[in-house]
Amino acid sequence: MKYQLKNGKTVNIPDDEIKKNCKLLEITETEAIQMWLEDNDYEVNDEQVALDEKAKKVKISHDAKAEGKKSEKKPRTVKISDEKKELFSTILQNLVRAEGVEPGNVTVLTENKLIQVKIGDKTFKIDIIQQRNK
Numbered sequence: 001m002k003y004q005l006k007n008g009k010t011v012n013i014p015d016d017e018i019k020k021n022c023k024l025l026e027i028t029e030t031e032a033i034q035m036w037l038e039d040n041d042y043e044v045n046d047e048q049v050a051l052d053e054k055a056k057k058v059k060i061s062h063d064a065k066a067e068g069k070k071s072e073k074k075p076r077t078v079k080i081s082d083e084k085k086e087l088f089s090t091i092l093q094n095l096v097r098a099e100g101v102e103p104g105n106v107t108v109l110t111e112n113k114l115i116q117v118k119i120g121d122k123t124f125k126i127d128i129i130q131q132r133n134k
Contacts, residue, residue, distance in 0.1 A: 001013045
């Protein structure tokens, strides 16, 4: 449906939207057209403007936080078995025996867990993971 505004501009309003609003809201076609124009900012509704102004005055705190004490977390204790320590040190000592590996190119990133080795222009990481019994 083509509708001409007071300023001479023509607006295309979808017919199905007008019919749907008439049926759902039980209003006349003229009221549905008026509502569509106000919703799409072609015309101004004084009641809607007053409600918007009233809503702007209400301040909402968006940084909602729980009140009360925060429980302190226990420090995490890492349990490392003797077998894992022994395996880590054996791998670390024997890496320099490998061909192309120099002692300066072996780095311990995480004690008893992660070793980085550089051979030529390639870098390798050895991660030692112990699987726990269920």
